[in-house]
Amino acid sequence: MKMYLSLLLPFLLVFTSCSDDETAADDGLKRIERQVTKIAKSGNLPSLEVTVQTQEDVLTFSFHNEQITPQSTFGIGSTTKLLAATLVIRKIEVGELSLSDKITEYIAPEQINFIGGVENVTVKNLLNHTSGIADYTKHGNWGSAVVAGNAPKTFEEKLQYINPASAQMGSFNYSNSNYLLLQKIIESIDGKTFDQSFNDFYAAYGLNIILETTKTGLESFFAQDANATMNVSGWHEHYGFDGGAYANTNDMNGFLRKLFIEKSILSSNSLTMLEDWVSMDDMTIPVGAGSLYEYGHGLMKLKFGDDSYIGHSGGTLRYQSFVFFNPQHDVTISVLTNCSGQHYNNVFFQEVIPAILDEL
Template sequence: MKQIFLIILALNISTLTFSQQTNQFKLIDNYVKEAIKANQIPGLAVGVIKDGKIIFEQYYGVENLEDLKKVSPSSMFRIYSTSKLMTNVGIFQLIEQGKLSLEDNISKYVDNLPKDWQNVKLKNLLTHSSGIPNFIAFSDILPEYSSFKTIERLSKEKMDFATGNQYRYNQTNYMLLAMIIEKITGHYFENFILKNQFPDVKNQVVFSSNALEKIPNRIIKYNYNSETKEYQKSTDIEGKKAYPGNGLAITLPAFLKWSSHLINNDFMNQKTKDIMWQSFDYGNKKDVFGYGWEISKANNIPSYGFSGGNVSAYRIFPQNNMAIVLMSNGYNFFPAQYQIVNHIAAIIDRNLTDAYSLAEESVIFEFSKKDNPNAEKNYYNIKEKNPKWNFEDTLNNTGYILLRNSRINEALKVFVLNAKENPQSANAFDSLGEGYLSIKNYPLAIKSYKKSLELNPENTNASNMINKIQDLMKKK
């Protein structure tokens, strides 16, 4: 009798678990479809691993807008800067093998470095605290330049800041990490990564930072042109030196396998992962970032990840035994990769609910709807329930997005709202000035810029814009 009871109990638990997973699947699926609709995302793939199992793997939309080929498990998305995670793992694999140390000077592995770079350490490259100039900031550094020629050109520039003092996102750091990997292993960077992190997938991962290169099943990112109101395929060409920073294209099944290996300590042991996910001690005592990984917290529960090109994101939640992969090929309103990941995490585990993040998503979502009379009402309803929450940056960014999409009157309403909500913000009034300028209301534009200057006398943009508008009024 006891045995029968246990069997029935097990069946009931199994049925309940299946029912919960089915409900979660529907909730995630419905939410993702809404996010795709709101941002007019052409194609997207998303996967979730929980407790060692893939509990969600779905494909939406099309690979391209030319022949409307549907996104599928064979679709290889360009993940741009999310590629850096694979570079990070490669570095820490070598650290675990005793071939590298975070405290090593990079001059130990790379020859002919500028004098100011000599004492930059491996840890400074991973944490974007090197202060080395970023090669993408210089238009005369061509895609075909080798890493060594790029260094030669950058040697003419001053350091951006004192090494270790702050975080500043930098592609040169990852070019140097790839050079170090090649020096130590004797293998091309991309071959080392494929061999040591993707041994069990074929034709599902490729390195290329050339959008024009013809690669079977690789999806190219679309950029939305707000003037023509059409998507245009990216034509970016950045060369081989960009591989470690943005060069990977990968299928969702391959990315999920990579994630499983990371979770199961197949790439490195837990102790090494813990070091990789530690927060770096920046000199300014303000910035928060791990050794190549963003650190996020929801209800004090940490997670680690990165995003790329505003179209891809990866997040792992060690305490929750969960990871989320998201890859898309474009958006027309707001880069929503973080919001989608956060929302999915909250659906799966309520403990990961970030109420502010969900509210912020709601604010953006309502303003994204064309001529939506409920957008402001929704904002005030949220603020009424949470008066301490501040959405200044959210409103400001939303206003500019609307402005870029030629929705000028809607943008102005958001800028007006932001200035009303943040009467001591010089930035809010500066943006309001730009909003009035866009509709050629010169008196109110000048008034807004003067208010911004009053709040921040060092705002040179405001003073320059006042002079510019006064000149326009004279010519009128």
Template structure:
């Protein structure tokens, strides 16, 4: 059990990426100081963060002395951005068409309820297909250590009668589970193999879908009176939320995507920014908001600045990975803690501090 009462979190390491700390800007030094102070106040177990731009950078590796110092985290829904990149590569290769109905590709595996739903509607959550995690049996299975592991097991939990109208944003993990099935049908390979090979071939093998049990130390707290060690809880989301990585891995990804343009064509990245409003499902922070979704990208508005990326959370992890293409500033943060308290600490307290680094 993680001790919180009267505990000062004192063990941390501050690393500077590419530059010495002496050469770091006063702005980033202030961000670092505020971030560490807030992490201590919120009693976060572990959190890793990177702020990088061509002219300055900062990495924070922070952990409670009672927990293991980890550097690789589950990404939760930030996986969707990565899965969308894999799909968009296949679109560039003419293996998939955004405008083709998914049942055309799925054939006998398709459902009547999915009739007319196009590939692009899976990517931007306008298919109307209900999230399989809304099935009451899902949380029962997770708490009983019987979380659905395969694509078919997850799809079996989809309640078609709860479907929403097409063309309107309804965030649903099922959309990206269906992309798993689509990928397997088109490539003939397991979706995990396709995903892992894609990033490995681009020297990003630190980004991957795990094939073994997750033994990373993780914590869950609705409030600080009851902090639970949930290390043994197993979650399986596939393309919707299973990827693992470090902040440095996602920094390298953003550099290859938006600076080197060595992964997708610029016009493909622009296509992924075909925004639709998230309606009532917008994410508001203290000084920013996510109100629009594209093909695997969220758009975060911070004053006059618009960042692209994705955020994510599970019962064990939270992640935040965004880039400001105009200044090439990248902000990535990951933690091994979830639940109402840690979610609020991460989204409403710690991320807003990191965003102040943007010029």
């Protein structure tokens, strides 16, 4: 990506608070606001939105560069996988699908039989990334296609980016291809497009979380180092169930509380199904002094100090997200930003998120 970093965009950063009830936030939450604002300024972040809710208080605030248009919607990237998995588990809950179903029962074998061992892959293998199917976004030409504006859009086009050689089935290997196949299964069950199924599902719970694979009109930024930032709003990755949803932190916070606290989306038994953990092995992800180290069915587990959090994080070429729930204390955290690249990744996951977790 270094060839694109010569396009510099100087940032003059300002902060705007949009807390619904600033006086309701306790001292810890106020410290989060101050700390995150300081980090966002020093890290030259373009936009950031945060919602943290404890048993007593809720804090929502945003930070943005005055040179860009303030936005209330962000891409959530791979956090979409938790939302997609919730929809899939709901299908299992009502008897329309089973974890043990072979995916060739729902997807025409002639479309996917070029993938080694695909005839043995189950819905469970897709949900927890143990299918061994190669990630289409790791294909050598995928990144350059995104930058050039011709990234694969359709299911069939994305299939062409999957390496037919199969990795060892049963071992954890995070792959966007798994959720590409899950969306095709949901289409087969519902008889409508995967985005319609997804959007209808969340609209029924009063959540403005939209899957839109060709979303336009939102700014996003990319920086490999602190001194080289470029506007990449024209890059479109065309994700689906693997990362194509858009939302704000209030709706993501609402999703977490409906799912894990109110249990109004899935039953307690189905929530237990989400938490069927496998080790992420050498694919663990550091988050400050903690790490994302286990994966369930579309669900990540984070160990940070003495606390454990469950949820999902996301990182694309344009966005980053962190949407997690602390079951010990009923705390929900949703953080979204419209930037990526090594510099912004480090600021987000190694500074912003740890600063929040340290206060909680």
